Amino acid sequence: MWSGNDFAPGIMNWLRRSSQPRDSPARGRALAYLVLAAVFCILSYQLVLNHESISRWAEEQGFVVIDNVVTDGDPDPEPSEPSTYAPEKELVLAAMSSSDMTWAEDLSWPVNIYRADVQPGKADLTVPVNKGNEAMVYLTYLIDRYDSLPDVTVFLHGARYQWHNDNPLYDSVVSIQNLNLDFVREAGYVNLRCSWMIGCPAELEPARYLRERPDDPNHPTATEFPDQFKILFPDMPVPELVGGGCCSQFALSREQVLQRPKSDYERFRRWLMDTKLDSGTSGRVLEYSWHMIFGKPPQHCPDPREMYCKIYGLCNMTEFELQNQWIWRGLVLPDGWPETRG
Structure with a gap:
């Protein structure tokens, strides 16, 4: 299965080769920017995949994920209405x-x-x-x-x-x-x-x-x-x-x-x-x-x-x-x- 971890080293090597002078400096810079943008998108997508994997793993192990934080306790219950029978x-x-x-x-x-x-x-x-x-x-x-x-x-x-x-x-x-x-x-x-x-x-x-x-x-x-x-x-x-x-x-x-x-x-x-x-x-x-x-x-x-x-x-x-x-x-x-x- 292809993953961002396998792809990143290869794309970086290709980027170094592509940055060698060929036709013109302007074209080289434009190509470099496009490659960098592609790397950024791929890495961001991989982070999302990893986050979802971690969340699934945490839930399978009995942990609780609240606002992207893994905790070892039950989530706080919904706040109840203030009691009218125990005021200050x-x-x-x-x-x-x-x-x-x-x-x-x-x-x-x-x-x-x-x-x-x-x-x-x-x-x-x-x-x-x-x-x-x-x-x-x-x-x-x-x-x-x-x-x-x-x-x-x-x-x-x-x-x-x-x-x-x-x-x-x-x-x-x-x-x-x-x-x-x-x-x-x-x-x-x-x-x-x-x-x-x-x-x-x-x-x-x-x-x-x-x-x-x-x-x-x-x-x-x-x-x-x-x-x-x-x-x-x-x-x-x-x-x-x-x-x-x-x-x-x-x-x-x-x-x-x-x-x-x-x-x-x-x-x-x-x-x-x-x-x-x-x-x-x-x-x-x-x-x-x-x-x-x-x-x-x-x-x-x-x-x-x-x-x-x-x-x-x-x-x-x-x-x-x-x-x-x-x-x-x-x-x-x-x-x-x-x-x-x-």
């Missing part, structure tokens, strides 16, 4: 130095545990000053992580079992595990409470309190809120009514956080650090401001049945189930909860 996510927990946080560390979520009563530099994560309860932790995280936020962030208090957690066990783990992250991305801001008990449909009357200045010593948040609202939201009119589920536990999408510049969160934290209000009152002012900070109207009380379905997947609840999803047990759960639940 993080927890932010407002804790104290004495808080037992092993419950959160055992979860599959990356967790940021802020020890609010520890001096800066004395803990992995802490705050500039322990003031405003969980609000200082949340704002510090938003400032520190503004340029590296996860897809979804969930903000919680440090204890696992809390009287305001919206499930029959009052269990933070249940709320986290059942949370619909797709809905968080869609809504931007999601209060983890669906029940209207405490906070909805209206908790505060800022505009009336601003006009009438009623004496209400038992509700310092209501009396202080109008003036603080004007500081926090200088471009917004003081609302007639403010309503939203208590108690400063919510989830945010990255896109919603970035709707505000970092300087806004720095300004809110500066207000919290400088205000003469006590921690309880200043924290509650922000408790009833988070939904407005993150793009919701002053009165933000979605239908509980709809929210249980969208947030936690608890759809088609009976009236009995709806009424018993969260029950008032006071501001403190019974000692030994949940083992002591009746």
